[in-house]
Amino acid sequence: MQYPYSERMSRIRSSVIRELLKITEQPEVISMAGGLPADELFPVEEIKRAADAVLSGDNAPASLQYGPTEGYLPLRQQITLIMNDKGVACSPGEVQISSGSQQALDLLARVFLDRGDVVLVENPTYLGAIQAFELFQPKFVAVATDEEGMLPEALEQAIIINRPKIIYLVPTFQNPTGRTMSLERRKRVAGIIERQQVLVIEDDPYSDLRFEGEDLPLLKSLVPDWVVYLGTFSKTAVPGFRLGWIVADEELIGKLSICKQGADLHTNTLVQHVLSRYLNDADIPGHIKKIRNEYGRRRNAMVEALEREFPSGVTWSRPQGGMFLWVQLPAGLDTESLMSKALLEKIAFVPGHSFFVNGGGQNTMRLNFSNSSPDLIEEGIRRLARLVNIQQGKDSSPRNRMESIIKG
Amino acid sequence: MQYPYSERMSRIRSSVIRELLKITEQPEVISMAGGLPADELFPVEEIKRAADAVLSGDNAPASLQYGPTEGYLPLRQQITLIMNDKGVACSPGEVQISSGSQQALDLLARVFLDRGDVVLVENPTYLGAIQAFELFQPKFVAVATDEEGMLPEALEQAIIINRPKIIYLVPTFQNPTGRTMSLERRKRVAGIIERQQVLVIEDDPYSDLRFEGEDLPLLKSLVPDWVVYLGTFSKTAVPGFRLGWIVADEELIGKLSICKQGADLHTNTLVQHVLSRYLNDADIPGHIKKIRNEYGRRRNAMVEALEREFPSGVTWSRPQGGMFLWVQLPAGLDTESLMSKALLEKIAFVPGHSFFVNGGGQNTMRLNFSNSSPDLIEEGIRRLARLVNIQQGKDSSPRNRMESIIKG
Numbered sequence: 001m002q003y004p005y006s007e008r009m010s011r012i013r014s015s016v017i018r019e020l021l022k023i024t025e026q027p028e029v030i031s032m033a034g035g036l037p038a039d040e041l042f043p044v045e046e047i048k049r050a051a052d053a054v055l056s057g058d059n060a061p062a063s064l065q066y067g068p069t070e071g072y073l074p075l076r077q078q079i080t081l082i083m084n085d086k087g088v089a090c091s092p093g094e095v096q097i098s099s100g101s102q103q104a105l106d107l108l109a110r111v112f113l114d115r116g117d118v119v120l121v122e123n124p125t126y127l128g129a130i131q132a133f134e135l136f137q138p139k140f141v142a143v144a145t146d147e148e149g150m151l152p153e154a155l156e157q158a159i160i161i162n163r164p165k166i167i168y169l170v171p172t173f174q175n176p177t178g179r180t181m182s183l184e185r186r187k188r189v190a191g192i193i194e195r196q197q198v199l200v201i202e203d204d205p206y207s208d209l210r211f212e213g214e215d216l217p218l219l220k221s222l223v224p225d226w227v228v229y230l231g232t233f234s235k236t237a238v239p240g241f242r243l244g245w246i247v248a249d250e251e252l253i254g255k256l257s258i259c260k261q262g263a264d265l266h267t268n269t270l271v272q273h274v275l276s277r278y279l280n281d282a283d284i285p286g287h288i289k290k291i292r293n294e295y296g297r298r299r300n301a302m303v304e305a306l307e308r309e310f311p312s313g314v315t316w317s318r319p320q321g322g323m324f325l326w327v328q329l330p331a332g333l334d335t336e337s338l339m340s341k342a343l344l345e346k347i348a349f350v351p352g353h354s355f356f357v358n359g360g361g362q363n364t365m366r367l368n369f370s371n372s373s374p375d376l377i378e379e380g381i382r383r384l385a386r387l388v389n390i391q392q393g394k395d396s397s398p399r400n401r402m403e404s405i406i407k408g
Numbered sequence: 409m410q411y412p413y414s415e416r417m418s419r420i421r422s423s424v425i426r427e428l429l430k431i432t433e434q435p436e437v438i439s440m441a442g443g444l445p446a447d448e449l450f451p452v453e454e455i456k457r458a459a460d461a462v463l464s465g466d467n468a469p470a471s472l473q474y475g476p477t478e479g480y481l482p483l484r485q486q487i488t489l490i491m492n493d494k495g496v497a498c499s500p501g502e503v504q505i506s507s508g509s510q511q512a513l514d515l516l517a518r519v520f521l522d523r524g525d526v527v528l529v530e531n532p533t534y535l536g537a538i539q540a541f542e543l544f545q546p547k548f549v550a551v552a553t554d555e556e557g558m559l560p561e562a563l564e565q566a567i568i569i570n571r572p573k574i575i576y577l578v579p580t581f582q583n584p585t586g587r588t589m590s591l592e593r594r595k596r597v598a599g600i601i602e603r604q605q606v607l608v609i610e611d612d613p614y615s616d617l618r619f620e621g622e623d624l625p626l627l628k629s630l631v632p633d634w635v636v637y638l639g640t641f642s643k644t645a646v647p648g649f650r651l652g653w654i655v656a657d658e659e660l661i662g663k664l665s666i667c668k669q670g671a672d673l674h675t676n677t678l679v680q681h682v683l684s685r686y687l688n689d690a691d692i693p694g695h696i697k698k699i700r701n702e703y704g705r706r707r708n709a710m711v712e713a714l715e716r717e718f719p720s721g722v723t724w725s726r727p728q729g730g731m732f733l734w735v736q737l738p739a740g741l742d743t744e745s746l747m748s749k750a751l752l753e754k755i756a757f758v759p760g761h762s763f764f765v766n767g768g769g770q771n772t773m774r775l776n777f778s779n780s781s782p783d784l785i786e787e788g789i790r791r792l793a794r795l796v797n798i799q800q801g802k803d804s805s806p807r808n809r810m811e812s813i814i815k816g
Binding site: 044134225270 | 409412413414415416418421422423429430442444445446447450452455459460463464468469470471472473474475476507508510511514518519521522525536539540542543544548556573633642646647648649650657659660663665666667669670671672673674675676677678679712715757
């Protein structure tokens with residue numbers, strides 16, 4: 001069978017991460033690859049209670065019926081309160097429910113991107129965003145970053161040269177690097193956005209997962225007119241509900257809604273009712289605090305293991321929140337070939353290369369610390385360090401050194 | 409704020425039906441507009457039991473976690489059994505779960521349609537399909553139909569002239585007309601597809617809702633290689649779950665999966681687990697029979713009211729299943745202007761014009777009979793007939809004739 005595929009299919013690739021996840025599903029693999037929250041922390045009991053209340057109530061049939069494309073109004077009202085707490089004033093008419101943030105990216109691409117339009121992204125950037133945008137065949141331009149995010153001069157230059165349709169940013173605990181734009185950087189970037197009048201997508205799945213340091217203002221709160229904000233319940237409640245939201249002005253929300261009609265009519269009604277009930281009845285701040293504490297412990301376990309096990313010449317980020325840590329091996333080492341050896345050792349990570357839209361990053365990798373216990377993280381980093389040491393040509397792993405000391 | 413919209417946004421329109429639904433949400437309106445199943449027939453208790461079982465079981469955390477893009481494997485296995493009952497042999501690898509059939513249409517459009525590609529559709533055709541396909545700016549070519557579906561000669565001619573990428577068909581209880589392709593027509597169309605080697609999308613949301621006559625073979629069972637089949641749980645279980653499925657060979661399912669990664673990563677995990685449990689534990693044939701019986705009663709109520717109330721010169725379909733009935737007023741009457749008067753009378757329907765991709769059908773309308781009780785249907789048709797009579801310029805409604813007889 002020779003299918004008459006569309007031209008774009010020749011360019012669209014599967015996400016390395018989604019493919020990796022299939023391999024790493026085997027329980028004996030220590031996976032630092034995926035971006036999965038810790039499912040032992042899921043509020044199962046509270047969700048069950050909420051589901052039971054919804055399905056026992058007078059509104060049960062409505063929770064199973066077709067619903068409005070914009071989303072369930074009470075949930076949109078609750079989201080305006082969440083946004084208010086984050087320093088963003090908005091009305092329910094400025095909130096669109098999406099089937100996860102992934103769909104939000106897809107809807108924004110529909111509304112804005114023609115073939116050849118420029119999208120500015122961080123270097124490296126989130127793979128799911130590349131996948132969503134790629135459908136419409138834009139041109140990606142990567143802006144140089146340092147530990148604090150996009151470099152302001154590089155950003156402004158890139159805007160002037162490329163006149164991008166949109167800038168895509170994950171300002172807080174970025175995927176893949178775990179990096180966060182500092183307050184000063186946010187202000188400078190906000191100034192550039194306002195001056196250059198470019199639309200920004202602020203993708204913000206991780207800022208609630210801060211276990212250290214002070215909250216920083218959202219870009220949306222600094223330049224509200226130029227920023228479309230994306231939020232999600234995937235990291236603070238449960239990802240399986242596929243519930244995210246978009247905050248923008250009513251005109252843009254209207255356009256996104258029309259596109260959503262064609263995409264999936266509307267997001268699952270039942271889980272919108274259940275989540276709304278859960279937000280109402282459960283101790284949300286208490287639950288988020290529990291996640292933060294545990295992720296903080298896991299980040300510590302990973303950083304300590306890296307310090308203990310890894311040879312000099314390897315560097316890593318030390319994020320104050322989120323789920324990822326970014327490792328840079330000495331130039332010349334290749335994390336893709338490392339990965340095939342890692343799978344034999346029953347460990348997994350994501351090679352960094354695929355996060356770079358213009359190539360590069362062969363010596364980088366993304367490590368997830370949210371989905372394994374501190375013990376497993378330690379064991380995983382130990383095995384990984386052994387592989388890195390071997391790959392470096394000199395087997396100087398601590399155990400071997402120890403053995404030679406003992407033998408010596 | 410002047411947004412830099414994509415070029416396609418200038419052509420994309422909101423669905424008349426979705427807009428209408430907002431107006432008709434007021435409880436006092438008798439709506440024959442939407443395509444909503446009867447929510448008083450939803451299996452609320454059984455869904456609640458299934459949700460409770462899923463959220464109480466060992467798999468509860470997995471039911472709330474990210475899941476595979478292809479869908480929950482046990483559910484895909486159950487779907488292969490459903491397909492088997494319909495005469496289609498397939499494996500779970502040939503099934504992709506979609507967020508409702510609407511998303512299935514969107515994914516197929518991504519995979520196949522380049523700008524200017526031709527899509528053959530029935531005349532009239534389903535509005536949601538137009539909306540999904542329109543994103544990729546194809547050319548729609550409408551094929552003439554009679555009571556039994558597309559005319560074979562017209563279809564073959566259209567294929568030869570236009571070399572379409574895909575043909576989109578709703579062979580059974582079509583939306584909007586309620587029409588069904590006869591057995592003989594299916595065989596002839598199958599022969600044409602095989603001879604001309606064109607890909608067909610068989611959208612089949614309604615065939616389980618047959619309350620009269622004999623089941624007919626799916627096109628997928630007649631020419632399996634050339635047909636992509638779309639099924640849904642929206643009409644036989646609940647629409648709010650947004651759960652549909654696609655059956656195609658593994659190669660095509662692989663392409664659809666890659667596109668789904670970019671669209672929404674995967675469909676809601678919880679409801680896939682819940683529906684799988686529901687299919688396993690509940691009396692599904694019994695439930696579907698209940699729906700069929702009730703929809704049969706409602707169709708009867710509508711047809712009898714039409715016969716009683718409507719003036720001569722008006723014709724309508726008499727579907728043996730599904731949810732819709734198609735009414736044709738005398739030429740010259742305009743259902744769009746009728747609609748604005750109807751809303752004042754607190755009744756609603758969908759003017760037929762928007763289902764015709766090349767214009768026409770101003771004197772047609774779609775009436776839904778699944779979402780109102782027989783009493784409300786009778787009252788709705790009574791009010792509608794009054795408006796039609798007024799619009800026809802001669803107030804010859806039965807009541808008035810009766811009054812003049814009495815007075816005379």
